[in-house]
Amino acid sequence: MRHTLFLERYPVFSVEIGKDETRLRDIGEVVAYLREQVEAHPSATYIATFDHHAHTRSLPEGQIAPDILAATNLVFCFGLTLPEPGALALRPRSIGVAELADCFVVNFLEAPMPVANSAMEAWALSLRDRPLASTGT
Numbered sequence: 855m856r857h858t859l860f861l862e863r864y865p866v867f868s869v870e871i872g873k874d875e876t877r878l879r880d881i882g883e884v885v886a887y888l889r890e891q892v893e894a895h896p897s898a899t900y901i902a903t904f905d906h907h908a909h910t911r912s913l914p915e916g917q918i919a920p921d922i923l924a925a926t927n928l929v930f931c932f933g934l935t936l937p938e939p940g941a942l943a944l945r946p947r948s949i950g951v952a953e954l955a956d957c958f959v960v961n962f963l964e965a966p967m968p969v970a971n972s973a974m975e976a977w978a979l980s981l982r983d984r985p986l987a988s989t990g991t
Contacts, residue, residue: 855975857964865964867975870957875982881924881953884960884981888949891977892930898973901929901946924953932970949974 860866878884885903892898907925910916918925931946944966952959960978965971 868961869978871981872957875984884951885926888928897932899931921954926951
């Protein structure tokens, strides 16, 4: 899993899961699997599934990179504490899933709560249920 700064300011975790590395066949199955993980977590609550691709495509000025076949955000919240009103600006959480021809790109913004990052990272990596192909070296 990569940890990068998107647009030089947003800390994002991201992983590419090859379609040959998972039993899940399309973005619908990937998002359904991730929703199951959210709903099984004792501190997470599922909120919504947002079809970002359809939304952007519907806008007259909407632009989508040609290699993105589908794009969905799974919205949920880890509500362990609410220490001050400012915490609301950091919530809810979202995992983005983009479907490309040969892989799924799964990413999320780093949360200020390590337990949330650990859970989201584990969910994303658990999509890979087949070993990576050997390079034959």
